[in-house]
Amino acid sequence: MENRERRGSGGRKEGGGGRPGGKRSGERSERSGGGRDRDEGGRGRSGGGGGRRSGRDRGGNSRAEGREKFQRKTSSGRGDQHRRHSDDRSGNDRREREPEGMDPVEFWSICSVNGVPLSHEQMDQFARYAEDLLYWNDQINLISRRDTPHIWGRHLLHSITPVLMKLLPESGRILDIGTGGGLPGIPIKITLPKLDVTMLDSIAKKARTTAMLASHISEHGLRAIRERAEELVNDPQHVEAYEAVVARAVAPLVDLIGWAKPLLKPQGSIVALKGGALTDEIDHALHKFPEAKIQILDIEIRGTDWFTQENKRIVTVRFDS
Numbered sequence: 001m002e003n004r005e006r007r008g009s010g011g012r013k014e015g016g017g018g019r020p021g022g023k024r025s026g027e028r029s030e031r032s033g034g035g036r037d038r039d040e041g042g043r044g045r046s047g048g049g050g051g052r053r054s055g056r057d058r059g060g061n062s063r064a065e066g067r068e069k070f071q072r073k074t075s076s077g078r079g080d081q082h083r084r085h086s087d088d089r090s091g092n093d094r095r096e097r098e099p100e101g102m103d104p105v106e107f108w109s110i111c112s113v114n115g116v117p118l119s120h121e122q123m124d125q126f127a128r129y130a131e132d133l134l135y136w137n138d139q140i141n142l143i144s145r146r147d148t149p150h151i152w153g154r155h156l157l158h159s160i161t162p163v164l165m166k167l168l169p170e171s172g173r174i175l176d177i178g179t180g181g182g183l184p185g186i187p188i189k190i191t192l193p194k195l196d197v198t199m200l201d202s203i204a205k206k207a208r209t210t211a212m213l214a215s216h217i218s219e220h221g222l223r224a225i226r227e228r229a230e231e232l233v234n235d236p237q238h239v240e241a242y243e244a245v246v247a248r249a250v251a252p253l254v255d256l257i258g259w260a261k262p263l264l265k266p267q268g269s270i271v272a273l274k275g276g277a278l279t280d281e282i283d284h285a286l287h288k289f290p291e292a293k294i295q296i297l298d299i300e301i302r303g304t305d306w307f308t309q310e311n312k313r314i315v316t317v318r319f320d321s
Contacts, residue, residue, distance in 0.1 A: 101149055101150065101153075102150065102152040102153035102157065103152060104123060104126065104127060104152065106152070106303075107126070107152045107153070107156065107157060108123060109303065110157065110301065110302070110303035110304060111157075111160070111164070111191075113302045113303050114164040114301050114302050114303065115164070116160070116163060116164055116191060118191070122190055122191070122193075125190045125217050126156060126187070126190055128216055128217070129156075129182070129186055129187070129190070129213060129216070129217060130151050130152065130156060132213050132216060133151065133155075133181055133182070133213065134148055134151060136181070136209055136213070137181070140181075140205055140206065140209055142180055142181030142206065142209070143155060143180070143181060143183070153304070153306065155183055155187075156187050157304075158184075158248075158273065158299075158307070158312070159183050159184030159186075159187035159188060159248065159273075160184070160187045160188060160191045161273070161299050161301065161307065161314065162184070162188070162246065162271045162273070162314060163188060163191045163192060164301050165297065165299070165301070165314065167269075167271050167297075167314065167316060168188065168192065168195075168244055168246070168271065169195070169243050169244065170192050170194055170195070171192075171194040171195060172195065172196070172242075172243035172244075173195070173196045173197075173198070173241055173242045173243055174188070174195055174196070174197055174198075174242055174243060174244045174245065174246060175197075175198050175199075175200060175238070175241075175242045175244075175245045175246070175260075175263060176188075176197060176198070176199040176200060176245075176246050176247070177200050177229050177245060177246070177247045177250055177251075177256065177259060177260065178200065178201060178202075178229070178247055178248070178250035178251065179199035179200060179201050179206075179210055179224065180201060180206055180210070181206065181209065181210055181213065182199060182210045182213050182214060182224070183248055184246055184248050184273065185197045185198075185199040185210075185222075185246070186199070186210075186213060186214060186217055186222070188246065189214075189217065189218060189221070189222045190217060193218070193221075194221075195221065196221040196222075197221060197222050197223075198223055198224075198225065198238075198242075199214070199222075199223065199224040199225070200224075200225055200227055200229060200232065201224065201225075201226060202226065202227065202228045202229070203226070204226050207224050207225060207226035208224075208226075210224040211223065211224040229251075229259040230258070230259055232259070232263060233259075233262045233263065238263050239262055239263060240262070240263070240264065240265055240266070241263060241265070242263050242264055242265060242268055243264075243265055243267075243268050243269075244264075244268055244269050244270070244271055245259075245260035245263060245264060245268070245269075245270050245271070246270075246271045246272070246273075247260075247270075247271075247272045247273070248272075248273040249273060249274065249275070250272075252281055252284070252285075253272065253274075253278075253281050253282060253284070253285040253294075253315060253317070254281070254284050254285040254288050254289070256270060256272055257270065257285055257288075257289050257292060257317055258288075258289075260317075261289070261319065264319075267318075268318075269316055269317060269318045270315075270316065270317035270318075271314060271315075271316055272314065272315045272316075272317070273312070273313075273314055274312075274313055274314070274315050275310065275311055275312045275313065276311060278296060278313065278315065282294055282296070282315075285317075291319055291320055292317050292318070292319060293317065293318045293319065293320070294315065294316070294317050295315070295316045295317075296313055296314075296315055297313060297314045297315070297316065298313055299312050299313060299314060
């Protein structure tokens, strides 16, 4: 694993480069989440792990149709993947796999081999979330449509790489800034169920949809709120409240640090999933926050080398006490 640290005010070590994202916009603060809200179609939400609901969703499409669509999207190439698993078990040479068309079996196997075995209940929760995310992505743009065949690898597995790399606490409070459709917050919550996870997005329809998706996973310790990240500091319940702030391709590091620093507990950290060239982005952040300790970590996990091939990295930020 490549582990490079950059410091301000002396003793800089060499670092790498990032993909800045845009800030999200919003007009007012709306809070929603848990099992008490109602979705855009006015239908009551139910919580729980892997429960299923019948009836028709917004627009008259049935949940059965959405589930069939999900199964078609996740079943592509499954026979080849099962044959690869058989080859692994028989001791044949194994080529590192890319998360292209990854299925739940391969997802579970990679988590297990990296020290994070998932229970049947957790896998049911992941399957329910993937199904819902694909269904609602057709109504609201939550993830890139070209990535929908790769949801298990490029989105679910990528979201929990900080867990596989032991960068997050197993309990306490974390904040997901710019969550979109619940990434990475919901997968992190499924993997580390003792965490209390707040997901933030400035776009009302995304916050409402994420709240609905969250209600299908857990009634406790998982919520979505609508708010601009830079305005959250005005709410005392969020100031110095979080063990970690996570973000996935949301904004330049200098902006993310400015938003997150007042919200972190004294020993808290920022965990940002990024890609591309990071050198200028990190230099800019260190110029404004010279007290920051910044580390750039290659995502090296057993079972796939796709993240390193695609130059995906995790940037962590801590501050001297």
